Structure formats: structure tokens, C-alpha cells
Amino acid sequence: MTDFAQTRALFHLPEGMVYLDGNSLGPLPKAAVERVARTVRDEWGDMLITGWNKAGWMDKPMNVGNRIARLIGAEKDSVAMGDTLSIKVYQALASALEMNRPRKVVLSDSGNFPSDLYMAQGLCKTLGEGYELRVVAPEEVLDAIDDTVAVTMITEVDYRTGRKHDMAAITARAHAKGALTIWDLAHSAGALPVELAKAGADFACGCSYKYLNSGPGGPAFIYVAPRHQERARPALSGWQGHDAPFAFDLDYRPARGAERMRVGTPPILQLAALEASLDIWDQVDMAALRTRSLQLTDLFITGVEATCPSLTLATPRDHALRGSQVSFRHPEGYAIMQALISKGVIGDFRAPDIIRFGFTPLYTSDADVTKAVDILAEIMANSLWDIPEFKTRKKVT
Amino acid sequence: MTDFAQTRALFHLPEGMVYLDGNSLGPLPKAAVERVARTVRDEWGDMLITGWNKAGWMDKPMNVGNRIARLIGAEKDSVAMGDTLSIKVYQALASALEMNRPRKVVLSDSGNFPSDLYMAQGLCKTLGEGYELRVVAPEEVLDAIDDTVAVTMITEVDYRTGRKHDMAAITARAHAKGALTIWDLAHSAGALPVELAKAGADFACGCSYKYLNSGPGGPAFIYVAPRHQERARPALSGWQGHDAPFAFDLDYRPARGAERMRVGTPPILQLAALEASLDIWDQVDMAALRTRSLQLTDLFITGVEATCPSLTLATPRDHALRGSQVSFRHPEGYAIMQALISKGVIGDFRAPDIIRFGFTPLYTSDADVTKAVDILAEIMANSLWDIPEFKTRKKVT
Structure with missing residues (x-):
């Protein structure tokens, strides 16, 4: 059985950020810093061309x-x-x-x-x-x-x-x-x-x-x-x-x-x-991953629907039809996502009106989900997304 | 005017190695170690998805x-x-x-x-x-x-x-x-x-x-x-x-x-x-690079032809027809290159009978050329390439 609290500790997650965009770009595994450095320094640097065989x-x-x-x-x-x-x-x-x-x-x-x-x-x-x-x-x-x-x-x-x-x-x-x-x-x-x-x-x-x-x-x-x-x-x-x-x-x-x-x-x-x-x-059990993923997405859907009535669920409720992300529709989706990002909740906007959130059991915790729900609820309740700085159109990825 | 002694100092060149294979894989610029580490740590690690814009x-x-x-x-x-x-x-x-x-x-x-x-x-x-x-x-x-x-x-x-x-x-x-x-x-x-x-x-x-x-x-x-x-x-x-x-x-x-x-x-x-x-x-003058490249390849051709009569030059003598590498032909080219590599001179073999050497002004010195000529001459004079360990066929790149 995979211990997801343990896998979470293996990633670098910036302090204070709730990262729900691992379906766009996954976070840095802490060990990758040294692994890449070793490849640069000890393999490319010291082995040079012989790295093709030796390494x-x-x-x-x-x-x-x-x-x-x-x-x-x-x-x-x-x-x-x-x-x-x-x-x-x-x-x-x-x-x-x-x-x-x-x-x-x-x-x-x-x-x-x-x-x-x-x-x-x-x-x-x-x-x-x-x-x-x-x-x-x-x-x-x-x-x-x-x-x-x-x-x-x-x-x-x-x-x-x-x-x-x-x-x-x-x-x-x-x-x-x-x-x-x-x-x-x-x-x-x-x-x-x-x-x-x-x-x-x-x-x-x-x-x-x-x-x-x-x-x-x-x-x-x-x-x-x-x-x-x-x-x-x-x-x-x-x-x-x-x-x-x-x-x-x-x-x-x-x-x-x-x-x-x-x-x-x-x-x-x-x-x-x-x-x-x-x-x-290599250590992750895929069935356990799926169970955990559905827990996380269920938790988010329930939380948002209870607090943000103007958001429309775009993701299927049926587990059999759901991946590992949750999306909602709102005509001001772009601005809402900008407001979320400014408050440390990182999701993604996809044209024309989708805000999406990736739930990645390897490092997403229940506390992340709860915090994201709370901040989204606050933004929607106070129409924070309606202020000009969040409406500026920028290229997003 | 580019100072090629200065650019050489900017590369990591393993101690005791004469690297004449930069036409296959160039060596590590010392600054790349930190540059890549920064991209991994500070950009991927801390900026995550926002790196697409911020970085x-x-x-x-x-x-x-x-x-x-x-x-x-x-x-x-x-x-x-x-x-x-x-x-x-x-x-x-x-x-x-x-x-x-x-x-x-x-x-x-x-x-x-x-x-x-x-x-x-x-x-x-x-x-x-x-x-x-x-x-x-x-x-x-x-x-x-x-x-x-x-x-x-x-x-x-x-x-x-x-x-x-x-x-x-x-x-x-x-x-x-x-x-x-x-x-x-x-x-x-x-x-x-x-x-x-x-x-x-x-x-x-x-x-x-x-x-x-x-x-x-x-x-x-x-x-x-x-x-x-x-x-x-x-x-x-x-x-x-x-x-x-x-x-x-x-x-x-x-x-x-x-x-x-x-x-x-x-x-x-x-x-x-x-x-x-x-x-x-960004600092390199391309005309100066060319002048230096031709000096290096001329030096190598002259040296090898004076000491290794059984090697046949495959590279044009005419500067106008020459790139920045020198190749010789020999039926035992593969074994000769293995012998060279074992003595710290890194070049390349290309089937069926070519030994090739890249001359890269940014980090190849006259001393490198002289040393490579001396070692090649010693190998040819003593038929060092004729001993079994250098004849083992391996995948080369």
C-alpha cells in the first residue's frame, strides 16, 4: 500500500502554495536536483562522448x-x-x-x-x-x-x-x-x-x-x-x-x-x-493511486458545490467517467483563476470558460483541497475576480 | 579579437585528456552546471507552471x-x-x-x-x-x-x-x-x-x-x-x-x-x-575562429604525416574545402582509435576505416595537438593497435 504522505515529502512544494496544476507541469522531485546535476557534471562533464556507453x-x-x-x-x-x-x-x-x-x-x-x-x-x-x-x-x-x-x-x-x-x-x-x-x-x-x-x-x-x-x-x-x-x-x-x-x-x-x-x-x-x-x-500501487485520486476529486467537488453556486461542474460525477482533475465553468473563468493564483492556489484556465484543478495523489493532501475550496469560496463570495487586475488578458499555459 | 586561451578556461576538460571529439559531443561549459541547476531549482522548483511566462x-x-x-x-x-x-x-x-x-x-x-x-x-x-x-x-x-x-x-x-x-x-x-x-x-x-x-x-x-x-x-x-x-x-x-x-x-x-x-x-x-x-x-569572432581552426588542423596534418606514413589523409588539404576536423584512413582504424582512447586521446571512429579528430578553437590548444600527434605516432610505430584488447568490437558513437 502506497503511503502518500511519504511520497509528498519527496517533492519540492513551494511554501504557502496550493499546487493544483500538476496536470500541466508536475512539481520537482527533490532528488531530481542532484540527479540532473550528476548527469551534467559527472556524466557529460567527465565522461564526455563515452557517456553514451558508460552512463x-x-x-x-x-x-x-x-x-x-x-x-x-x-x-x-x-x-x-x-x-x-x-x-x-x-x-x-x-x-x-x-x-x-x-x-x-x-x-x-x-x-x-x-x-x-x-x-x-x-x-x-x-x-x-x-x-x-x-x-x-x-x-x-x-x-x-x-x-x-x-x-x-x-x-x-x-x-x-x-x-x-x-x-x-x-x-x-x-x-x-x-x-x-x-x-x-x-x-x-x-x-x-x-x-x-x-x-x-x-x-x-x-x-x-x-x-x-x-x-x-x-x-x-x-x-x-x-x-x-x-x-x-x-x-x-x-x-x-x-x-x-x-x-x-x-x-x-x-x-x-x-x-x-x-x-x-x-x-x-x-x-x-x-x-x-x-x-x-516505481513504488506506487496504481489501484491505491486511483482510490486516492477519487477521494481528492470528490472532496473538492463537494466542497465547491456547497460554497460556490455560480460555478457549474464540467467534470463527470460518475467515477467511471472521471480522470484525475476537476473543472468548473464560469463566464469569468479567466479572471477567477487569476484571483486564485494571486492567493497561492495554482490551477489552470482553458478557453473559453473552464477553470481546472489537477489532483495528484503523490503530493496533494486533504489540507490542500480544503484550503483551495476556502479560497475559491472567498473569491466568489466577494467577487474578488471582478477587480481589474485579475481581468488583464495575458498568455497563460 | 577572441582570446582562445581565455575561452578554454571556461570549459571543464578532464585532467590528462586530449579531447578531440567536440564534433561529436562538445564539452561542458563550466557555467552550465549552475545554469542548469538554477533552472531545475529556482525555475521548475519554485515557479512551477508560471515559469512559462516568468522565466x-x-x-x-x-x-x-x-x-x-x-x-x-x-x-x-x-x-x-x-x-x-x-x-x-x-x-x-x-x-x-x-x-x-x-x-x-x-x-x-x-x-x-x-x-x-x-x-x-x-x-x-x-x-x-x-x-x-x-x-x-x-x-x-x-x-x-x-x-x-x-x-x-x-x-x-x-x-x-x-x-x-x-x-x-x-x-x-x-x-x-x-x-x-x-x-x-x-x-x-x-x-x-x-x-x-x-x-x-x-x-x-x-x-x-x-x-x-x-x-x-x-x-x-x-x-x-x-x-x-x-x-x-x-x-x-x-x-x-x-x-x-x-x-x-x-x-x-x-x-x-x-x-x-x-x-x-x-x-x-x-x-x-x-x-x-x-x-x-556571444563573444566569439567567427573570422578569428576560422583562422585558429585552420592553424590547428594544419598543425595536426603536418605532424601526423611526418610521423605516421601508413595513415592516409582523408581531409582536403585545400583550406577552402576543409571544415574543422581532420580524418585519416587505415584498415585498422577502429583498433587504432581504441588504442588512442585508452591513452587519453579522444577522437572518433567512423565505419569503415576513418579515424577522425575535431579541432575546436574554443578549447583545443597547440599542446593538445602536439600531444595527440606524439601518442598517435607511438601507437603506429609500436603497432599498439594490433593487440587484442583494442580490437574488441563495441558500439561506438
């Missing part, structure tokens, strides 16, 4: 991938790290579309993170005639899977509302209709137990800087189901995904397995930070 | 690009950082091919780094019917540019031999024949003065972990000539290249200028290391 840099994308595999229910050696989530979405999409010719439709929903849609739009344009991204409402996804669909590209947990799709049901329906599936786990990996293999998912990808706490710009991951690994042609056929990168052949020949989805030189400093975080994750 | 993370890809622009003769705001070199090659290639329809031929040479060729092969396969990567010998490039060529994809300095192409001549010829140009500056950026704007280059890309000393897996850069920036469609259309990334529109609309070539979340820790290195580069 195991070359193998990190697959070794780290194997540690993430447990968190997302993936088979050994089926997860490769690198690049960014958008790039990994592109790779999965390009492979899947080619595997499922002559179909040409990518099905997604309007709750997907826009970058996934953009990458699909870009790829469809590159592929040309007939390729199409079809976007439906989240609740229409299941019915929209027909036998014209080549691949479904769905983010399991909605980045705005926290609504969770039924991965097993959508995957089963897709397969019944002859479609392949790509699951974006940006708001799932480290947020709740994911069972890729059990659900029969074909491809998946996700980022590591949210619930997995790897720091700003940490590398992404891609999952390729073992049954597809030898057929999936990497559209981004870089040398690190070559079967023999150091033979310097003039012709590309993909590596065996998911390693073929590596592209260029891996970001060793970012990977070091991620490894420090995974030292914590 | 300027969001703008780093273009701000850092502008500092590299001076080193490669690029216009302001025409260089974007991110991803890896292979990804940036793909982006340039996809845009250029689309801009130059209906032509379908990518011209490159067999001296190009294989990953560039692989990425082109992958893209041609994705684009389908008629798309072709045509690979000629390096010396045939100029004549091979005919009016079927859509784009030339040439690495200016050969990663094995150090032979330098004539960027201005090839670009002029390409334009005369209606082709666009992509220049890979992996072994040029920070190695010698590059004049992209003056040469009329269309696209360029490069990595930062070689001569630019950003550390293992540091981000790549892409250059788009200002005249193409509004027409170049990003094939990898990620949200960070969107005109309004935080509007979360469902449709992609490219940002103005080269910023559209950004894809996903930038790697902030790796960028911090690069910035520490650029603090040194």
Missing part, C-alpha cells in the same frame, strides 16, 4: 520506457521515449494510416487536445487526396466508428473537462469495424491505472511532464502493440530507430520492435529528471 | 535561435530551436518538396549523414508515387543538379572526411535550375563562419550538441529564409507553431515566420545548458 545514455529511451510501461499496462519493450507528444502522435498516425489502407479517415473528437488535431490535419494534407480528419463530439465517438474509419485518435481524458473515455469499449468497437486505435495518455499516464494491453490498444502516446513530473519539456513516449511492431513503418525514420545506427548504412532498415520509433539523439538531461521521478513512481 | 520558457526557442543566427549568418527571427536534427531535416524537406511541386526528386550525396538520407527515404515513401531520393558522390553534386531536382539536401561538412562543400556555388546552381536548397550545418555551426543569407540558402538545420556544446541530446535548429516563411507549410503542425497556441482552436493556423516550425513543448533543461554555452559564443 548508458544510448539505452535510456527503451529502459525508461520500460519503467513507464508498468504505469500504462504495456508489455515489456513496447514503449520508446523521445521527442514531444505531438511528434509521437504523428508517428503513430502515419504508421496506422499506412497499415490500414485504403481507408483514409482519422476519427477524433472535439475534446481532444488541439495539437493532436493539428498534427492529423498536417499529415492528411501531406498524404493528399481523400485523407480526412473527422471530428465529432466526445459523446458521439462510439457511434461514429464505422467501416470508413482507418484509425481513431482519442485522448482518454479530456484536458478541459476531465471526462474519461471508455478505452476498452472504444477499442473493441474500432476493431469490430476494422479500425486501428491511437490513445493519447497525456492526462492518463500517472493519473490513473491504464491497461493498454488488456484493452487491446494498437498505439498510444503521452507526455512525461504532467503527472509523471519530468520537468518542463520532458520527453514523450510512444507505445506500439507487440503484434504491430514489425509491420509499423516509422514515417520519421531517424538513425536512432535504425537496426544498426552505427553501421552508417545509406539505406534505412528499421530496428526490431518499438525501438524503431526512436528518431534522433535522446535528451539526456531531461531523461535524468524523469528517472528521478520514476524512482518514486 | 521566459515560452519564448526560448526563438530567443535562443536568434543567438545562433549570428553564428550561421541568418536573419533575425529566422531560426527556431527544438526537437532533433532529423526532425528538423524532415520539416525542411516536407515544406520544400511541397513548395516546388510538381518536382519529386531530392538530391543528396553519399557523404551526407545517414539519418538525413533515412528521413528523406521515409518522407518519399509517405509521399508515394514518383518521389525519389537521388544519392550521388559528393564531387558529383554540382553536375547532378538538373531541372528534375526539387530540392538539394546537402550537409556542408562531411561527417567522416571533413570535406566542405561550396554552399554559395551549390545554392546558385540549384536556384539556376529551379531547385530549393536545404543545408545541414551539423558540422558547420560553431565550426566555421556560415553565411546562409549571403549564399541565398532556402532552408538549413543543425544540432547544438557538437561545436555548440549544449550537452547530450541538446535541441536542434531550423532556418527558413525570410522570403519563404509565409509559404512554407509545416508538415509537423504542432500547437507551439500555431499562430495562437493558447486559443485552443480546433484548426491549425501557422504562426508568422519561422516560429511555425516549432512543434511541441520545448526542452527547457537542455535549452538552459545551451544558453550557458551561448554566453561564450
Whole structure:
């Protein structure tokens, strides 16, 4: 059984701040400070080029991938790290579309993170005639899977509302209709137990800087189901995904397995930070994490609904449909979030009217939740968000 | 005038090591230790999500690009950082091919780094019917540019031999024949003065972990000539290249200028290391760097040729055709390099028979060159490379 008071102590949480934005950028694992410093000083500094072998840099994308595999229910050696989530979405999409010719439709929903849609739009344009991204409402996804669909590209947990799709049901329906599936786990990996293999998912990808706490710009991951690994042609056929990168052949020949989805030189400093975080994750029981996550989100929903009647819950009440965040709608959402931030409660605003709060059992306490509810209630009761300084429009992330 | 004894003091160079592999992985700028630590501790740790604005993370890809622009003769705001070199090659290639329809031929040479060729092969396969990567010998490039060529994809300095192409001549010829140009500056950026704007280059890309000393897996850069920036469609259309990334529109609309070539979340820790290195580069006069580089490579060539008759020079003697490295051929090149490394002289082996040495004025001294020559001469005179421990085949980078 995971002791979440103990894991909380392993993170640096600034004094006086209630951080409910770990679904945007996870906080610093204390051990990452020394881990990154050691990589800079003792590995890069002292080993120089020999670090690729001596410090195991070359193998990190697959070794780290194997540690993430447990968190997302993936088979050994089926997860490769690198690049960014958008790039990994592109790779999965390009492979899947080619595997499922002559179909040409990518099905997604309007709750997907826009970058996934953009990458699909870009790829469809590159592929040309007939390729199409079809976007439906989240609740229409299941019915929209027909036998014209080549691949479904769905983010399991909605980045705005926290609504969770039924991965097993959508995957089963897709397969019944002859479609392949790509699951974006940006708001799932480290947020709740994911069972890729059990659900029969074909491809998946996700980022590591949210619930997995790897720091700003940490590398992404891609999952390729073992049954597809030898057929999936990497559209981004870089040398690190070559079967023999150091033979310097003039012709590309993909590596065996998911390693073929590596592209260029891996970001060793970012990977070091991620490894420090995974030292914590290695100890976490995912079922216990889910139980705790639902306690936290329930507590917040109950508290806010009891004190802030003008906020409308955007997150499903049904546990089966909820990720690890809670969102409310309000026309002045942007200003409300600015007021919250000024009082030390860090959440996120997502256009047009969503304020969202991430609940991350590794370091969110009941006291955090209570304090956040109290401050939000005070802001709403006194219309603090209605004063000019909180209305200034700024770029938010 | 740059004082290269002074810049040398700014790098961490392990005691007793002669490091001639800065063309593979540059050494650690001493200031990078604290710079990265500060980014981890004070920015990620204390600012958390607000670092995207407060610490300027969001703008780093273009701000850092502008500092590299001076080193490669690029216009302001025409260089974007991110991803890896292979990804940036793909982006340039996809845009250029689309801009130059209906032509379908990518011209490159067999001296190009294989990953560039692989990425082109992958893209041609994705684009389908008629798309072709045509690979000629390096010396045939100029004549091979005919009016079927859509784009030339040439690495200016050969990663094995150090032979330098004539960027201005090839670009002029390409334009005369209606082709666009992509220049890979992996072994040029920070190695010698590059004049992209003056040469009329269309696209360029490069990595930062070689001569630019950003550390293992540091981000790549892409250059788009200002005249193409509004027409170049990003094939990898990620949200960070969107005109309004935080509007979360469902449709992609490219940002103005080269910023559209950004894809996903930038790697902030790796960028911090690069910035520490650029603090040194900001002070370097590129003409002085070139003069010094040629002194160093001349000194090494003269020394080795006087003492090691069985080694065959693979690098051009003509200064105009030489980058900032020197390579020799020998059938036992791999074992010779192993012997050198065991004696503290770090160079690189490149299949099938090349030993290569990078000369990097920022920290390579005359004493380094002399010592390397002496040790190489001793190894060759005594056939030290002929003993079994140096013949063991291992993965080298």
C-alpha cells in the first residue's frame, strides 16, 4: 500500500502554495536536483562522448520506457521515449494510416487536445487526396466508428473537462469495424491505472511532464502493440530507430520492435529528471493511486458545490467517467483563476470558460483541497475576480 | 579579437585528456552546471507552471535561435530551436518538396549523414508515387543538379572526411535550375563562419550538441529564409507553431515566420545548458575562429604525416574545402582509435576505416595537438593497435 504522505515529502512544494496544476507541469522531485546535476557534471562533464556507453545514455529511451510501461499496462519493450507528444502522435498516425489502407479517415473528437488535431490535419494534407480528419463530439465517438474509419485518435481524458473515455469499449468497437486505435495518455499516464494491453490498444502516446513530473519539456513516449511492431513503418525514420545506427548504412532498415520509433539523439538531461521521478513512481500501487485520486476529486467537488453556486461542474460525477482533475465553468473563468493564483492556489484556465484543478495523489493532501475550496469560496463570495487586475488578458499555459 | 586561451578556461576538460571529439559531443561549459541547476531549482522548483511566462520558457526557442543566427549568418527571427536534427531535416524537406511541386526528386550525396538520407527515404515513401531520393558522390553534386531536382539536401561538412562543400556555388546552381536548397550545418555551426543569407540558402538545420556544446541530446535548429516563411507549410503542425497556441482552436493556423516550425513543448533543461554555452559564443569572432581552426588542423596534418606514413589523409588539404576536423584512413582504424582512447586521446571512429579528430578553437590548444600527434605516432610505430584488447568490437558513437 502506497503511503502518500511519504511520497509528498519527496517533492519540492513551494511554501504557502496550493499546487493544483500538476496536470500541466508536475512539481520537482527533490532528488531530481542532484540527479540532473550528476548527469551534467559527472556524466557529460567527465565522461564526455563515452557517456553514451558508460552512463548508458544510448539505452535510456527503451529502459525508461520500460519503467513507464508498468504505469500504462504495456508489455515489456513496447514503449520508446523521445521527442514531444505531438511528434509521437504523428508517428503513430502515419504508421496506422499506412497499415490500414485504403481507408483514409482519422476519427477524433472535439475534446481532444488541439495539437493532436493539428498534427492529423498536417499529415492528411501531406498524404493528399481523400485523407480526412473527422471530428465529432466526445459523446458521439462510439457511434461514429464505422467501416470508413482507418484509425481513431482519442485522448482518454479530456484536458478541459476531465471526462474519461471508455478505452476498452472504444477499442473493441474500432476493431469490430476494422479500425486501428491511437490513445493519447497525456492526462492518463500517472493519473490513473491504464491497461493498454488488456484493452487491446494498437498505439498510444503521452507526455512525461504532467503527472509523471519530468520537468518542463520532458520527453514523450510512444507505445506500439507487440503484434504491430514489425509491420509499423516509422514515417520519421531517424538513425536512432535504425537496426544498426552505427553501421552508417545509406539505406534505412528499421530496428526490431518499438525501438524503431526512436528518431534522433535522446535528451539526456531531461531523461535524468524523469528517472528521478520514476524512482518514486516505481513504488506506487496504481489501484491505491486511483482510490486516492477519487477521494481528492470528490472532496473538492463537494466542497465547491456547497460554497460556490455560480460555478457549474464540467467534470463527470460518475467515477467511471472521471480522470484525475476537476473543472468548473464560469463566464469569468479567466479572471477567477487569476484571483486564485494571486492567493497561492495554482490551477489552470482553458478557453473559453473552464477553470481546472489537477489532483495528484503523490503530493496533494486533504489540507490542500480544503484550503483551495476556502479560497475559491472567498473569491466568489466577494467577487474578488471582478477587480481589474485579475481581468488583464495575458498568455497563460 | 577572441582570446582562445581565455575561452578554454571556461570549459571543464578532464585532467590528462586530449579531447578531440567536440564534433561529436562538445564539452561542458563550466557555467552550465549552475545554469542548469538554477533552472531545475529556482525555475521548475519554485515557479512551477508560471515559469512559462516568468522565466521566459515560452519564448526560448526563438530567443535562443536568434543567438545562433549570428553564428550561421541568418536573419533575425529566422531560426527556431527544438526537437532533433532529423526532425528538423524532415520539416525542411516536407515544406520544400511541397513548395516546388510538381518536382519529386531530392538530391543528396553519399557523404551526407545517414539519418538525413533515412528521413528523406521515409518522407518519399509517405509521399508515394514518383518521389525519389537521388544519392550521388559528393564531387558529383554540382553536375547532378538538373531541372528534375526539387530540392538539394546537402550537409556542408562531411561527417567522416571533413570535406566542405561550396554552399554559395551549390545554392546558385540549384536556384539556376529551379531547385530549393536545404543545408545541414551539423558540422558547420560553431565550426566555421556560415553565411546562409549571403549564399541565398532556402532552408538549413543543425544540432547544438557538437561545436555548440549544449550537452547530450541538446535541441536542434531550423532556418527558413525570410522570403519563404509565409509559404512554407509545416508538415509537423504542432500547437507551439500555431499562430495562437493558447486559443485552443480546433484548426491549425501557422504562426508568422519561422516560429511555425516549432512543434511541441520545448526542452527547457537542455535549452538552459545551451544558453550557458551561448554566453561564450556571444563573444566569439567567427573570422578569428576560422583562422585558429585552420592553424590547428594544419598543425595536426603536418605532424601526423611526418610521423605516421601508413595513415592516409582523408581531409582536403585545400583550406577552402576543409571544415574543422581532420580524418585519416587505415584498415585498422577502429583498433587504432581504441588504442588512442585508452591513452587519453579522444577522437572518433567512423565505419569503415576513418579515424577522425575535431579541432575546436574554443578549447583545443597547440599542446593538445602536439600531444595527440606524439601518442598517435607511438601507437603506429609500436603497432599498439594490433593487440587484442583494442580490437574488441563495441558500439561506438
